[in-house]
């Protein structure tokens with residue numbers, strides 16, 4: 001569908017990107033990712049023919065873009081740029097109908113086929129109800145849907161979009177994204193879009209192009225191209241990292257409070273770990289099973305951890321290592337894990353912590369705690385939920401810090 005051969009783009013003598021090479025098959029979704037000012041818009045504008053290439057070639061369906069006439073190009077390619085559309089007093093239907101211009105005659109008169117195409121396009125973006133409303137009076141999200149409908153009414157094979165979800169709330173962002181995804185999957189339309197959301201790009205795209213420092217830094221399926229270090233390099237991230245497994249950005253913290261020791265299990269500690277990390281606590285954790293969500297998140301959040309392979313029991317040595325970490329912690333937290341064959345050691349850890357007189361906070365009910373820990377549970381502070389627990393720990397931590405300061 002699209003092939004770039006040693007393409008350099010820019011403005012006059014200013015080269016923004018040089019010698020970009022890649023090709024894209026029909027019906028694929030390509031996301032252009034890169035920091036502000038990297039050249040995504042400049043590349044998109046060059047692919048639309050709105051600005052000439054500085055050197056190299058763009059081939060669309062095997063034909064050189066520079067030699068294609070505009071009418072022919074408009075029947076293949078639709079463009080959605082970020083420039084605000086100000087179409088005067090046109091209704092949403094009339095704006096959508098503007099997309100039919102490559103198919104109508106000189107006077108732009110719509111025939112029955114054109115009206116059908118306009119209705120189909122409005123239906124595809126689920127905006128038939130907006131048809132009679134004035135475009136200017138629509139919300140940003142509604143406008144974006146109509147602009148997409150206009151591109152679809154053109155019945156293109158290739159759609160180029162610059163930041164199609166910018167200014168949209170979550171609902172409209174997801175709607176627009178799912179419309180674009182369906183275009184590729186159901187209609188075989190090729191989509192090239194610049195996006196700022198790495199997570200969205202990784203879920204949506206067949207291919208991603210990483211644009212940075214004057215060229216194409218990488219190109220390929222997101223599963224191969226997007227990882228912690230490539231994203232950190234691309235955006236020059238400091239104080240944050242991209243978790244490619246969960247597809248989310250995690251903020252680093254200096255862990256100035258605590259540390260606290262979390263006893264995890266089977267994903268029971270995930271919200272808790274995130275909350276404590278957000279509140280600035282340094283995290284210690286054990287015993288965590290590899291492959292478990294708690295293990296993954298604890299390691300992404302930079303916790304010091306004792307871990308064992310999935311489904312295996314911790315050894316005496318693992319327990320000793322945990323106790324060593326636990327001794328460093330102000331408090332111990334029971335994540336309320338479900339007890340099974342493989343994590344008996346985590347119950348033993350809680351028992352040892354209570355026997356040593358450590359302050360233990362728990363996400364279990366009093367009843368559950370008693371069942372698991374017997375009379376020792378009397379020394380446990382049971383909390384209703386993660387927020388309650390974080391509050392209790394903050395109060396306890398504060399009480400610890402003040403005497404320390406006073407004695408100094």
Ligand SMILES: Nc1ncnc2c1ncn2[C@@H]1O[C@H](COP(=O)(O)OP(=O)(O)OP(=O)(O)O)[C@@H](O)[C@H]1O
Nearest residue numbers: 011014016034035036037038039040041042043194
């Ligand atoms: N008309 C212009 N003339 C000269 N330089 C320009 C022009 N338009 C943009 N630039 C410059 O070209 C470079 C690339 O800009 P571009 O808008 O393509 O980046 P981008 O990746 O789309 O950025 P963003 O994510 O912020 O939209 C920037 O340094 C920008 O200042």
